[in-house]
Amino acid sequence: MPIVFEGVSYSYTAPAKPKDAKKPRIKAKEASIPGERPAWGNAPDALWAIHDIDFTLEDGDFLGIAGHTGSGKSTLIQHMNGLIHPTLGRVLIDGTDIADKKAASRIRGKVGLVFQYPEHQLFAANVYDDVAFGPRNLGLPPDEVDRCVRDALAQVSLDFDSLRTASPFELSGGQQRRVAFAGVLAMRPSTLILDEPVAGLDPATRNSFLNLIAELHRQGLTVVLVSHNMNDLARLCNRVLVLKEGQQFALGSPQEVFAHADELKAIGLGVPSAQGLANRLVAQGVPLGDISAALSPRRTAANPEGATKRLYDIESLADELAALYKAQPAAGAIQPEETVHEGQAGGPYA
Amino acid sequence: MPEIAIIGRYWPGTSPLHRMDPRAKLLMSLAVMAVILCAQGFVGLGVCAFFTFGLFVLARIPLKAAFKSIAPLAFIIVIAALLNIFFEQGGQTLVQWGFLQISSKGLYQAAFSGLRLLLLLLSMSLLTLTTATLDITDAFEHLLAPFARIGLPAHELSMIMGIALKFLPQFVFEVQTIYRAQISRGATFAKSPLKGGFQMLGSLMVPLFTSAFRHAETLSAAMDARCYHGGPGRTRLHDLRFGSRDRNAVFVLSGVLAAVIAANLLV
Ligand SMILES: Nc1ncnc2c1ncn2[C@@H]1O[C@H](COP(=O)(O)OP(=O)(O)OP(=O)(O)O)[C@@H](O)[C@H]1O
Ligand SMILES: [Mg+2]
Numbered sequence: 001m002p003i004v005f006e007g008v009s010y011s012y013t014a015p016a017k018p019k020d021a022k023k024p025r026i027k028a029k030e031a032s033i034p035g036e037r038p039a040w041g042n043a044p045d046a047l048w049a050i051h052d053i054d055f056t057l058e059d060g061d062f063l064g065i066a067g068h069t070g071s072g073k074s075t076l077i078q079h080m081n082g083l084i085h086p087t088l089g090r091v092l093i094d095g096t097d098i099a100d101k102k103a104a105s106r107i108r109g110k111v112g113l114v115f116q117y118p119e120h121q122l123f124a125a126n127v128y129d130d131v132a133f134g135p136r137n138l139g140l141p142p143d144e145v146d147r148c149v150r151d152a153l154a155q156v157s158l159d160f161d162s163l164r165t166a167s168p169f170e171l172s173g174g175q176q177r178r179v180a181f182a183g184v185l186a187m188r189p190s191t192l193i194l195d196e197p198v199a200g201l202d203p204a205t206r207n208s209f210l211n212l213i214a215e216l217h218r219q220g221l222t223v224v225l226v227s228h229n230m231n232d233l234a235r236l237c238n239r240v241l242v243l244k245e246g247q248q249f250a251l252g253s254p255q256e257v258f259a260h261a262d263e264l265k266a267i268g269l270g271v272p273s274a275q276g277l278a279n280r281l282v283a284q285g286v287p288l289g290d291i292s293a294a295l296s297p298r299r300t301a302a303n304p305e306g307a308t309k310r311l312y313d314i315e316s317l318a319d320e321l322a323a324l325y326k327a328q329p330a331a332g333a334i335q336p337e338e339t340v341h342e343g344q345a346g347g348p349y350a
Numbered sequence: 351m352p353e354i355a356i357i358g359r360y361w362p363g364t365s366p367l368h369r370m371d372p373r374a375k376l377l378m379s380l381a382v383m384a385v386i387l388c389a390q391g392f393v394g395l396g397v398c399a400f401f402t403f404g405l406f407v408l409a410r411i412p413l414k415a416a417f418k419s420i421a422p423l424a425f426i427i428v429i430a431a432l433l434n435i436f437f438e439q440g441g442q443t444l445v446q447w448g449f450l451q452i453s454s455k456g457l458y459q460a461a462f463s464g465l466r467l468l469l470l471l472l473s474m475s476l477l478t479l480t481t482a483t484l485d486i487t488d489a490f491e492h493l494l495a496p497f498a499r500i501g502l503p504a505h506e507l508s509m510i511m512g513i514a515l516k517f518l519p520q521f522v523f524e525v526q527t528i529y530r531a532q533i534s535r536g537a538t539f540a541k542s543p544l545k546g547g548f549q550m551l552g553s554l555m556v557p558l559f560t561s562a563f564r565h566a567e568t569l570s571a572a573m574d575a576r577c578y579h580g581g582p583g584r585t586r587l588h589d590l591r592f593g594s595r596d597r598n599a600v601f602v603l604s605g606v607l608a609a610v611i612a613a614n615l616l617v
Contacts, residue, residue: 083530105538113534120524121531123556124549133553137536169560183535 001110001190001222003057003080007089010050010075049075050246052089057191057224062217064233064254065226067243068268073226074116076243077193080224081111109138112189116196118180119173127153127171127179128164134187152186153179156212174205181209191222198227210236234258234272234311242269255311278312288312288320359419361479366595367409368480372489374596378603379477385607386469394613395465401606402473409480419479420471427467434460487512492590505580517565521558528557 050072057063057080067073078084079091082104090097093111098104115121124130128149135148153160156178163171168179177197184192194213198206214236217223227233233240233254240257242250244267250257258264258271261279270276282288312320362368367375382402389395406416440455478486491508498504529539532553539550 078530081534083533105536108534108536113531115527115531115534118531120561121528121553121557123553133532133537133549134535137538187536 001094002059003111003191004092005053005055005057005079005089006092008050008053008076008079008086008091009048009088010072010079010084011047011087012049012075013047048246050243053248055241055248055251057222059222060220061222061224061239062237063224064237064240065224065243066228066230066233066240066269067249071243072246073243074195075246077113077195077224077226080191080193081108081113083113109134109187110189111191111193112184112187113193114181114184114195114197116199117177118184118197119168119176122168122176122180122183125167126165127158127168130168130179131182131186134183138187148186148188149182152182155185155216156182157208158182174201177201177209185216189221191224192216193224193226195226196228197225198229198232230258230270231272231274234275235313242267253311258311272311272313274312274314274317278317286324288317288324359478360482361409361411361415363410363480365409365480367405367476369595370480370599371590371592371596372481372485373492373590374592374599375477375481376486376489376493378599379473381603381607382473383470385603385610386466386473388607388614389466389610390614391617392462392465393617394610395462395469397606397609397613398469399465402469402476405473405476409476411476411479416472416475416479419475420468423471427464427471430467431460431464434463483515484512487515488586488590505584509580513569520565521562524561525554525558528554 053076065073065076075084079086082091082098082101085091085099085104090099092098093103093107096103098107122130124133131149131152132145135145140148149164150160153163158175158178163179168176171179181197192213197213198209201209210232213223213225217236225233225236237254240250240252240254241248242257242264249267250260250263254272258275259279261271261276264271271279278288310316370378386395386398386402389398403413406413435452435456436450438456438459439451439453441458442454443451444454444457445452481489487508490511491504494502494504494507532550533539537550537553539554
């Protein structure tokens with residue numbers, strides 16, 4: 001069930017109504033006049049919250065979305081299950097435009113959206129009813145609903161029997177979030193979209209949440225993860241989309257995207273810490289990446305940017321440094337390189 | 351933040367109108383409304399309209415934004431006009447349709463009261479468009495201060511009003527998010543209010559109330575932490591001061607009042 005974004009722009013000041021989504025209220029011409037009104041931001045007359053987004057979410061993808069505060073991440077993901085409709089452009093799921101209200105409600109069971117701080121949306125008198133809210137809305141028979149709730153609670157490792165009658169408001173924050181999460185999983189979506197799912201959790205709960213998400217992906221769910229944490233994105237995702245002021249800034253594999261530490265830094269984002277260290281080492285002339293030619297010059301034709309060729313995590317970086325250390329001629333240290341030249345931005349950078 | 355302020359969300363600016371003393375502005379806007387109510391004919395209203403639009407130009411607020419700010423209240427104008435059309439009788443009968451009839455006087459009255467309401471709303475929205483909520487509540491507190499002597503809790507009242515106004519957009523924003531979250535879980539708010547309707551409503555209202563309590567707790571903790579105790583002896587960062595701008599405003603408004611009265615008498 002690929003989700004295709006075709007030139008999607010969204011404006012909070014002139015949102016398209018579901019029924020007339022086909023005819024945008026802002027004409028493309030007006031939209032492109034520069035200088036008339038601030039193109040992005042939250043001034044009263046700013047135009048775009050997101051602008052000209054173009055990509056496809058394939059089945060089985062694990063897409064990470066990063067971007068500075070207010071860059072439009074939350075706005076973007078709400079397009080994926082038809083909560084909001086593009087002011088310009090369209091979103092296709094399975095080839096059908098979801099601007100239509102019926103199409104949008106049909107896909108809601110398949111695309112599960114977990115909002116930021118989902119525990120703030122709990123409402124029912126007990127955990128069971130809250131988790132069952134989604135499946136019941138889908139019109140499933142009671143025994144099916146029951147199975148969905150049991151499975152969902154098991155998935156988030158909550159005990160069904162002890163919690164089913166508990167009030168969600170008596171639980172701890174982490175448990176509340178699990179319940180809210182189960183409420184979305186209970187609808188058995190095939191695509192799961194998570195808006196900063198681990199914000200404000202303690203390290204242990206955080207890790208178990210991320211592991212759960214990775215596990216769901218392994219089981220075949222398509223996952224979209226909005227996060228400010230580059231380490232998580234690098235570790236989990238197979239593709240990363242970076243937004244800047246509502247526009248697509250970079251899209252590619254974590255390796256491609258995080259190779260450009262400087263550009264990311266310029267828009268207030270970092271790179272995964274191990275990769276950041278690797279990049280600095282390379283800039284200092286440490287020949288990471290090609291141990292065979294350990295002491296050859298770094299700036300080869302194949303690698304004009306001086307960035308590392310692969311994405312390092314802590315283990316692989318440590319391994320490689322160890323190998324490098326062993327391969328080192330006994331006599332001397334690694335020679336520092338002459339001045340580092342900045343490469344041109346290219347590759348995934350728009 | 352969504353655009354919800356019932357009448358005119360603050361439009362940041364540095365015009366003379368923005369910089370007027372909020373107390374003066376609050377009183378003036380009451381006075382402007384009084385002047386508009388004084389007008390008894392289209393000429394008088396014309397003077398008021400000219401004046402009101404002049405103020406918008408002075409405040410550098412686009413007319414489109416002005417009309418947008420009163421759009422949620424437009425139904426009042428429509429209802430008032432319709433009532434006048436059908437219930438105000440006299441003069442020539444233009445249309446007769448069963449027991450309904452439209453007379454020329456009704457039409458005249460409808461246009462007149464519609465226009466007057468429009469001007470009233472516009473001038474009211476001008477206050478909130480050019481004044482930050484905090485300033486409005488400050489002004490409110492100052493103007494109520496004389497009544498504190500007879501036991502009116504002026505400071506508390508304005509603090510409550512200020513907090514309520516401040517949080518209104520926040521709550522609208524949160525309702526929106528909660529609404530979308532429940533829609534994502536297949537909720538349908540449009541149909542069958544009886545069958546499961548209460549649960550749907552609950553799925554909106556319960557999270558809203560819990561968030562209200564959460565905000566109240568954090569806010570009171572934050573105010574405590576800043577040693578807030580309200581009441582007397584509290585100084586402020588920006589003291590309100592009347593200036594020449596405010597005096598000029600009184601002159602201009604008196605001029606307009608004179609013009610309206612003249613229009614009433616002469617036409
Ligand atoms: N309901 C709304 N009404 C008007 N403008 C909005 C609304 N929600 C967001 N915006 C504006 O749209 C832009 C994108 O907001 P969005 O919430 O998508 O950012 P984000 O990337 O999710 O930020 P964060 O990292 O803080 O969650 C911002 O400029 C924001 O001010
Ligand atoms: Mg967000």
